[in-house]
Amino acid sequence: MKRILVTGGTGFIGSHTVVELQQHGYEVIIVDNLVNSSIEVLDNIAKITGIKPSFEQFDLADPAKTADFFNRNKDLSGIIHFAAYKAVGESMQKPLEYYRNNIGSLLNILEGMKTCALGDIVFSSSCTVYGQPDELPVTEQAPIKPAWSPYGNTKQMCEEILRFSAASLPIKAIALRYFNPIGAHESALIGELPLGIPNNLVPYITQTAIGLRQSLHVFGNDYDTPDGTAMRDYIHVVDIARAHVVAIGRMINKRMKHNMEIFNLGTGHGFSVLEVIQSFERVSGLKLNYKIVDRRPGDIEKVWASTDFANKELGWKAEKKIDEMMTSAWKWEKALADRKGQQ
Numbered sequence: 001m002k003r004i005l006v007t008g009g010t011g012f013i014g015s016h017t018v019v020e021l022q023q024h025g026y027e028v029i030i031v032d033n034l035v036n037s038s039i040e041v042l043d044n045i046a047k048i049t050g051i052k053p054s055f056e057q058f059d060l061a062d063p064a065k066t067a068d069f070f071n072r073n074k075d076l077s078g079i080i081h082f083a084a085y086k087a088v089g090e091s092m093q094k095p096l097e098y099y100r101n102n103i104g105s106l107l108n109i110l111e112g113m114k115t116c117a118l119g120d121i122v123f124s125s126s127c128t129v130y131g132q133p134d135e136l137p138v139t140e141q142a143p144i145k146p147a148w149s150p151y152g153n154t155k156q157m158c159e160e161i162l163r164f165s166a167a168s169l170p171i172k173a174i175a176l177r178y179f180n181p182i183g184a185h186e187s188a189l190i191g192e193l194p195l196g197i198p199n200n201l202v203p204y205i206t207q208t209a210i211g212l213r214q215s216l217h218v219f220g221n222d223y224d225t226p227d228g229t230a231m232r233d234y235i236h237v238v239d240i241a242r243a244h245v246v247a248i249g250r251m252i253n254k255r256m257k258h259n260m261e262i263f264n265l266g267t268g269h270g271f272s273v274l275e276v277i278q279s280f281e282r283v284s285g286l287k288l289n290y291k292i293v294d295r296r297p298g299d300i301e302k303v304w305a306s307t308d309f310a311n312k313e314l315g316w317k318a319e320k321k322i323d324e325m326m327t328s329a330w331k332w333e334k335a336l337a338d339r340k341g342q343q
């Protein structure tokens with residue numbers, strides 16, 4: 001059985017990927033420091049798959065602990081590296097923490113891979129590397145624009161570190177550029193667990209509908225889009241998770257065409273904020289309380305992915321539609337409320 005290290009495996013995308021890996025016959029070991037996730041995720045993964053993944057709690061930005069981990073785990077077949085700070089706004093307040101954590105942990109992992117003669121790493125990247133693209137849909141060849149936040153900059157820098165490492169070390173890397181991952185596992189046992197007030201649209205919608213927030217603020221309706229609100233490529237987290245299983249299989253089975261490959265993970269369709277709200281209202285049967293406010297600083301107007309390269313090369317395609325994404329997000333929010341009610 002191939003053993004895969006999943007860093008950040010108790011997080012939102014990480015936990016869904018662990019489930020898919022286990023269901024495809026991989027053995028998983030998770031490393032996570034739990035600063036932005038909960039240990040109970042391990043039991044909930046086990047409820048879905050019947051297998052509780054191995055787990056170690058430590059900070060991958062700590063060089064000694066990471067080196068020790070790799071010295072004890074020389075039998076790994078690959079790494080999927082999710083562990084990182086991910087809040088754009090917070091990164092503006094704490095740039096050094098973002099650089100130290102996101103860059104430091106990748107460097108420590110790459111050192112560890114040398115120790116173990118381990119060659120394969122899948123990296124969590126983001127469509128933020130494109131900024132506001134000049135052409136839509138945006139392809140993987142689009143130029144990388146100057147970053148708008150330290151968070152986005154760490155994704156750009158990590159991709160560069162991987163590119164140069166893959167050019168001169170025995171390392172192969174696949175960077176997956178996520179568009180807007182939303183939704184939750186159909187079991188409603190795992191999903192997104194935002195700490196405090198959510199920054200992202202969909203958890204804000206579901207928290208408003210359940211009564212945790214009073215009203216959703218729609219940031220701007222004067223964009224150059226059909227209804228004036230900003231447009232994004234929303235993709236179901238389970239579709240994203242499945243792409244990681246395909247990527248790690250491509251590496252392990254030596255099907256990569258270059259030492260570093262980059263793929264967009266999106267659906268290819270843009271939805272406006274109002275269209276997302278309409279989808280939520282359709283599937284929940286509720287009326288959402290929202291109001292239009294000013295644009296949020298730093299937001300781009302519109303972005304959606306060209307999916308041709310990922311579809312053709314990975315043989316992967318996002319399957320779930322917007323209503324399915326919103327149905328699962330709503331089911332998850334209600335399950336969270338039920339669990340809280342039982343406590």
Ligand code: UDP
Nearest residue numbers: 199200201204217218219230232273296299
């Ligand atoms: N958005 C909004 N109200 C919110 C949160 C987000 O109108 O409370 C909008 C935001 O301006 C953007 C879209 O929803 O156009 C997606 O934002 P999100 O933060 O989820 O993802 P981003 O694309 O910024 O990474």
